[in-house]
Amino acid sequence: MASTQHALLSPAELAYLHASLSLTPPIRPDGRAANQFRPLAAETGILPGTNGSARICFADGTEAIVGVKAEVERTRRGDGGREDGVEYVSSRLEGDFVEGVSSGEGAIAAVDEADRVGESEWVELSVEIPGARDDDAGTVFLAAMLAEALLAGGEFAKKLWINRRFHWKLYLDILLISPPLSYPLPLLSLTTHLALLATRLPRLKSEGDEDPFFDDDWAAAPYLYARKDGKATARPPVSLLVMAVGNNIIFDPSKEELAVADVALAVSVGEETATTTAAEADEAQQQQQPLGRNLRLLSVRTIDPPSRLTPPGVPNATNSAYGAATTQKQPEARAAESEAVEGVWKAPRGGAKALVMAALVQKALMRGGVADEVLDALDAVDLVA
Amino acid sequence: MKFPLGSSSLNWMYGRGRQSAAIRNLETHNPTSTSHPESDSDLLHTADSYSSIMAIPSLSFSRPTFAKLSPHPYLLTNLSPQSPSTKPSRTNGRAPHEARPVQIHTSSLSHAHGSALVRSGNTTVVCGVRAEILPVTNIPQYRPRSSLQPSTTASDEAADRAELKAYDLLVPNIELATGCAPQFLPGVPPSTLAQTLSTRVYSLLHSCGVVDPKSLRIWHDPSAEAKKTTGEGDASMQDDNDDDESEAEPPQLMAYWVLYIDLLFVSFDGNPFDAAWTAVMAALRDTKLPEARWDPDREMAICSRTRKNPLDVSRGGLPVACTAAVFQEKEYAEAGGLAGENRHWVLLDPDRLEESLCRETVTMVVDCGGVGGETRIRSIEKQGGTVIGRELMRGFAGVAEKRWREVRDAMQ
Amino acid sequence: MTDRRRVNGPVGSTNPPVFEDEPEQEFGAQKGIRTRTPTATRKMYLKTGVTPSASGSAYLEIEASRKGAVSGLKLSCTVHGPRSLPRSTPFSPHIILSTHVKYAPFATKQRRGYIRDPTERDLGSHLETALRGAIIADRWPKSGVDIIISIVEGDHDRETSKSQGGEAWDMMNALSGCITVASAALADAGIDCVDTVAGGVAALVRDEGDDTTPRIVIDPIPSEHEQILAACCVAYLPDRDEITNLWFKGDLPASDMELYSQLVEKGIQASRNSNEVIVNSLLISTREQQPHERHDGTTRMHIAFNLQR
Numbered sequence A: 001m002a003s004t005q006h007a008l009l010s011p012a013e014l015a016y017l018h019a020s021l022s023l024t025p026p027i028r029p030d031g032r033a034a035n036q037f038r039p040l041a042a043e044t045g046i047l048p049g050t051n052g053s054a055r056i057c058f059a060d061g062t063e064a065i066v067g068v069k070a071e072v073e074r075t076r077r078g079d080g081g082r083e084d085g086v087e088y089v090s091s092r093l094e095g096d097f098v099e100g101v102s103s104g105e106g107a108i109a110a111v112d113e114a115d116r117v118g119e120s121e122w123v124e125l126s127v128e129i130p131g132a133r134d135d136d137a138g139t140v141f142l143a144a145m146l147a148e149a150l151l152a153g154g155e156f157a158k159k160l161w162i163n164r165r166f167h168w169k170l171y172l173d174i175l176l177i178s179p180p181l182s183y184p185l186p187l188l189s190l191t192t193h194l195a196l197l198a199t200r201l202p203r204l205k206s207e208g209d210e211d212p213f214f215d216d217d218w219a220a221a222p223y224l225y226a227r228k229d230g231k232a233t234a235r236p237p238v239s240l241l242v243m244a245v246g247n248n249i250i251f252d253p254s255k256e257e258l259a260v261a262d263v264a265l266a267v268s269v270g271e272e273t274a275t276t277t278a279a280e281a282d283e284a285q286q287q288q289q290p291l292g293r294n295l296r297l298l299s300v301r302t303i304d305p306p307s308r309l310t311p312p313g314v315p316n317a318t319n320s321a322y323g324a325a326t327t328q329k330q331p332e333a334r335a336a337e338s339e340a341v342e343g344v345w346k347a348p349r350g351g352a353k354a355l356v357m358a359a360l361v362q363k364a365l366m367r368g369g370v371a372d373e374v375l376d377a378l379d380a381v382d383l384v385a
Numbered sequence B: 001m002k003f004p005l006g007s008s009s010l011n012w013m014y015g016r017g018r019q020s021a022a023i024r025n026l027e028t029h030n031p032t033s034t035s036h037p038e039s040d041s042d043l044l045h046t047a048d049s050y051s052s053i054m055a056i057p058s059l060s061f062s063r064p065t066f067a068k069l070s071p072h073p074y075l076l077t078n079l080s081p082q083s084p085s086t087k088p089s090r091t092n093g094r095a096p097h098e099a100r101p102v103q104i105h106t107s108s109l110s111h112a113h114g115s116a117l118v119r120s121g122n123t124t125v126v127c128g129v130r131a132e133i134l135p136v137t138n139i140p141q142y143r144p145r146s147s148l149q150p151s152t153t154a155s156d157e158a159a160d161r162a163e164l165k166a167y168d169l170l171v172p173n174i175e176l177a178t179g180c181a182p183q184f185l186p187g188v189p190p191s192t193l194a195q196t197l198s199t200r201v202y203s204l205l206h207s208c209g210v211v212d213p214k215s216l217r218i219w220h221d222p223s224a225e226a227k228k229t230t231g232e233g234d235a236s237m238q239d240d241n242d243d244d245e246s247e248a249e250p251p252q253l254m255a256y257w258v259l260y261i262d263l264l265f266v267s268f269d270g271n272p273f274d275a276a277w278t279a280v281m282a283a284l285r286d287t288k289l290p291e292a293r294w295d296p297d298r299e300m301a302i303c304s305r306t307r308k309n310p311l312d313v314s315r316g317g318l319p320v321a322c323t324a325a326v327f328q329e330k331e332y333a334e335a336g337g338l339a340g341e342n343r344h345w346v347l348l349d350p351d352r353l354e355e356s357l358c359r360e361t362v363t364m365v366v367d368c369g370g371v372g373g374e375t376r377i378r379s380i381e382k383q384g385g386t387v388i389g390r391e392l393m394r395g396f397a398g399v400a401e402k403r404w405r406e407v408r409d410a411m412q
Numbered sequence C: 001m002t003d004r005r006r007v008n009g010p011v012g013s014t015n016p017p018v019f020e021d022e023p024e025q026e027f028g029a030q031k032g033i034r035t036r037t038p039t040a041t042r043k044m045y046l047k048t049g050v051t052p053s054a055s056g057s058a059y060l061e062i063e064a065s066r067k068g069a070v071s072g073l074k075l076s077c078t079v080h081g082p083r084s085l086p087r088s089t090p091f092s093p094h095i096i097l098s099t100h101v102k103y104a105p106f107a108t109k110q111r112r113g114y115i116r117d118p119t120e121r122d123l124g125s126h127l128e129t130a131l132r133g134a135i136i137a138d139r140w141p142k143s144g145v146d147i148i149i150s151i152v153e154g155d156h157d158r159e160t161s162k163s164q165g166g167e168a169w170d171m172m173n174a175l176s177g178c179i180t181v182a183s184a185a186l187a188d189a190g191i192d193c194v195d196t197v198a199g200g201v202a203a204l205v206r207d208e209g210d211d212t213t214p215r216i217v218i219d220p221i222p223s224e225h226e227q228i229l230a231a232c233c234v235a236y237l238p239d240r241d242e243i244t245n246l247w248f249k250g251d252l253p254a255s256d257m258e259l260y261s262q263l264v265e266k267g268i269q270a271s272r273n274s275n276e277v278i279v280n281s282l283l284i285s286t287r288e289q290q291p292h293e294r295h296d297g298t299t300r301m302h303i304a305f306n307l308q309r
Helices: A009-020 A087-093 A135-158 A185-196 A278-286 A331-337 A354-365 A371-377 B018-025 B041-045 B065-068 B071-079 B154-166 B193-210 B224-229 B234-244 B271-286 B354-359 B392-412 C024-030 C118-132 C164-190 C256-287
Strands: A038-045 A054-058 A063-072 A123-128 A164-178 A235-245 A248-249 A261-269 A295-303 B011-012 B059-061 B102-106 B116-119 B122-134 B170-175 B216-219 B252-265 B287-294 B300-310 B319-327 B344-348 B360-367 B378-381 C044-048 C056-062 C074-084 C096-103 C141-152 C196-206 C215-219 C228-237 C244-254
Touching: A009 A235, A009 C044, A038 A185, A038 A295, A054 A185, A063 A185, A087 A185, A123 A135, A123 B378, A135 A185, A135 A235, A135 C118, A185 A235, A185 A371, A235 A295, A235 A354, A235 A371, A248 A354, A248 C044, A295 C118, A354 A371, A354 B193, A354 C244, A354 C256, B011 B344, B018 B170, B059 B065, B059 B224, B065 B071, B071 B193, B071 B319, B071 B354, B071 C044, B102 B392, B116 B271, B116 B344, B122 B271, B122 B300, B154 B193, B170 B193, B170 B271, B193 B234, B193 B252, B193 B271, B193 B378, B216 B287, B252 B271, B252 B287, B252 C141, B271 B319, B271 B360, B271 B392, B319 B354, B319 B392, B344 B392, B344 C074, B360 B392, C044 C164, C044 C256, C074 C164, C096 C118, C096 C164, C118 C141, C118 C164, C118 C228, C118 C244, C141 C164, C164 C196, C164 C228, C164 C244, C215 C256, C228 C256
Parallel strands: A123 A164, B170 B252, C096 C141
Antiparallel strands: A038 A054, A054 A063, A063 A164, A235 A248, A235 A261, A261 A295, A295 C244, B011 B059, B102 B116, B116 B122, B122 B252, B216 B252, B287 B300, B319 B344, B319 B360, B360 B378, C044 C056, C056 C074, C074 C141, C196 C215, C196 C228, C228 C244
C-alpha cells in the first residue's frame, strides 16, 4: 500500500524520532508545532481548459494539480440497473409530478430544491500517483476516501442537477506531479478543495425540463459553491491527516513522522451553510464570540501506519555483538519478544484505544482547531476560475 | 497430527538417493524413531540390496507427511495391500469404484434466479444463474424468426440449438481462483484448468440441449396488447386468441433472456468437472425467470415481480458427468510399453492427491432417465494415457449408470 | 477488448430485468421495519475448516432478516500461509499480508464483473488494516500470507432503490463480516494474533414517521430505515480494548462529538457480539479436532512400506 511505503530509517533513528515526538511539547524534525501544517503555496485557475483547477505546492516539495471538467449528461432512469422507477419515468415525462417512488409513496409536489436527487455516479474522481498503478490498493484507497467525503450527505451531487432529464457529470482529475515524498492525502484533499471552490458551471438559460442550453458568457457563470460577498458559504470537504505518538497528537505528519505513528487517522471535514438560529446568534454576540464555522464530520478512516512494517531494534541483552549468549532458541526468547526495552524500537502491535481515536477526531474538529485554521488559510487564496 | 510409533505408524525405510535430502531434513524431527524390526516381510527381500540397512535409523512419519513426501508410492501401497484379506483401497478410504456422496442444496441465493450448492466430499462449488435481457436490436447479426409455431420437426430443433449458440444465450464461467486450494490464488487471469472447465461446460450445455430456447424468448404480441388496452382481462384474452389470429399482427420476437451461469469453487478437492456440471444442472432446474412482456413505448422488456416461470430444462433430460482417473503402478512408464506389465487401477471420482498422480482421465456423461430407463451416453472425453480401451470403457458405462442414480437421488 | 480467457456471452449488451412497480401496496407492507432491539445483532453462523486444503478457512453466514427481500451475508474465507516469499521479493522483517475481497458475480443486485472493482479493492485495504493490527507480524520474517474472501452473497436489499445510497452502507456490513470471517480463518490457520479481532457496525438512523429523533442501532439494515445519517464500522480487539480499524462515514455536526463517540461505542458493542460467535466457533472446532483420526477417516493405518519401484 502506498501509505505504508517504507521510510528508510534504521531502528535507532526510529526510536529517536519516536522519543522526540513523544516529548511534551513534541519536537518535530522540521521544527513545526504539533498542529502546524506545512507551509504551502497555492493558486487556482491554472488550467484554462477546465471548469476549475488548482495547484498546491507544499514546502517539502510535493505538488499536486487538480482539474475539474463538467459535461452535460442525460439522466438515465429506469434502465441499466434500477429495478424500480420505471413507471416513475413515464409518468414524469407525461408531466405528472408524482414524486417519491423511491420511498415507496406517492406525493404530489412541484419541483423545488428538496426534490433534487443527486447520484453518486455523477462524479467521477480519479487519482494519479506517480509510480503507482491506478488499481494499486493505496491509490484506490485515496480515491475512495476523497470521493466518500465529497459525496457524504448527498448535498454535493444535488448541485449537479440541471433538470429532471439532465445533469452535470463532473470529472475530477487529481494528479500528484511530484514523487510521493509523504502520504499525499492532505495535499490532494486541499488541492481538490480549492479546485472545487474555483469551479464554475455555465449559467443555465433554458427552463424546465427542456434540453438545456447555456449562457456562453463565462463571466456570468455561477460558482459551483455559491458565494456571498466573495466568500463561499458552504465549502467542499477537506481531509486532514492526524496521528498519535505517545501522548501527543500531531497533524500533517511527514513521511518520517508517520513511520513512528501509533495510530493514524484521516478525518474529513465539511462546512455547511450556517443555519444558526437567531437565538444562537444572540448568544454568540453576548459572549463576544465570532460565529464559528458550521463544520460537519464526514468521514474517518484508519490509515494503516507504516510503523507496523518497520524493522525492530535488537536490545543489547540479546545482541550477540554485545556478548549475549548466542544459543539456539531459548524458551524465554519468545517471552522476551513482547517486552519493550527502553530506547529500542519496536513496531507497534495491536490497535489503539477508542478514547485516543476520539481525541484525534475531537482535536481536528473543535472550534478554533486545525480544521478551522486550514479553512481560514484556504479562504485567503484568491480564486481565479 | 502425529501418530504414535509402532502399530499405527508408517515406517519408511531409508532407500534411494533421490529422496535423501528430504529425509535427512526429517531425521532431526524424529530423533526417537526406532529401527525397523527385522521380521518385517517387506524388509526381507530388500535387505540384501541395502547391506548396511541396520546402520541407518528408520523413520516414521504421520500419514499426511508420507503422502506429501512421496505420494505415488503412498497411494500404490494403499491400493496393493500385502495380505490378500484386505481389500485394496485408496488413501481416502474409498474403494476404487466408490464415488463421494453428493449433497445438493438449491435456492440458497436470493439475488440469483437459480442457484445450487453442490458438495462432493471436500469439493464444494456454488452455482448462480443470473438472467439478463438481450433485446434483439442489440444482436449484430440477427435473423428474425417468422412464426410462433412450436417447433416440432427435427430441423426446427436444430435451428433452436443454432439459435442458442449463435446468439450466445448461455454464458457459463468457472471461477477457480478463490483460494479454494493452495494452487488457485486470486489476482491472476483464469488458469488453463478454469478455461478448460468453462469450455467443457459450455459445449456440453449446447450439445445436450439442456435449455429449451423457447423459454428464453420474449415476445411482443401487438394484438394482445391492443386487447389489453380495451380493457379485457388476461383470461378472456387467451380464449379469444384463436379467433383473432387471422386479422391480428403476428407476434414478434423482441428479446432474449441470457443466462449467466457462474460457478465459484469454495473448496477444491479434485474432480471439478463432475461437481461443476452437477451444480449447473441443479441450478438450471432451480431457475425461475420472471414473466416478461415487451413494452413498445419504452422499447424495453418489463418483468413481473410476482409471476415467475420455471426454466424449461426437461428436454435435455438429466445428463450426469462421471469422471475417473487411471492410476498406474509405474510412475514413469515408457510410452509404448505393454500395459500388462504395468498394473493400473481406475479410480472413480479422484481427489486432489489422486488427480496429481494420474495422467489418464475419462469423463462420461450419461443419462439414464430416457424412455424405459435406457442409458444414453451424451459425451465421452478421454485424455492422456493408453490404458482405457474399448472393454474398460464398456465397463465404465456401468459405473457411470450407478453414479447417475446417486446424483439423481441427491437432486430430488 | 474482450477477455478471451472467459466465456463472454453475447456481443450486444444485456440489461438486468426491469420490474413494473405494480404491487405498490404489497411493496409498502413488505418494507422492513426493524423488529430487533437497537442493540441486537442478527444471528450469525460461523464455521471454520470449510476448505481443508487451505491452511485455514471459515464460512460466515448472517441470517436474512426477512424471507425473500433481504439476503443475508454469506462469506467464505481462505487463508494460505504463512509461506516463504518468492526469491525476488526484498527482505521483510514481518509477515507480508495480502488481502483479496471479491464479490461473486451473482452476489449482488447487479451482476459483478470478474475483475475486482474499486469497491472491492477498497474493502481489501480496510481489511488489511484491520488484520495487520491483530497479527503478530514479526514472528514470521520473510514470509507471506494470503487472505482471500469470496462474498457469495452480499447484504443487499433487493427492493431498495439506489438513490437511498444503500450500496454505500452495505459496504460497511460487508466489511464487518469480512473482518470477522478472516479473523476466524486466521485462527484456524494457527497464525499468532494478539487477540481475535471482530467487526461491528453501528449506525445513526432516522426511522419513518414524522420528525423522530435519530437513534443509534447496531448491525443496521439500510432498507429498514428511512435514512441513515452516519455509520461506522470498527474492528475491535476485546481483550486489549483496542481498535485496529475504524471507518466512519456520514454527516454529523462537528460540534456534537458525543454523538460520534456513542456511535463508536455501539460499534464496539456490535463487534463484541461477533467476537463471541468467533470464540464459540473456535471452541467447537478445537473440541472436534481432539481425536487424531478425524482427517483420516480410515482404519487401516497398519501399512509397512519400502521404497521399491
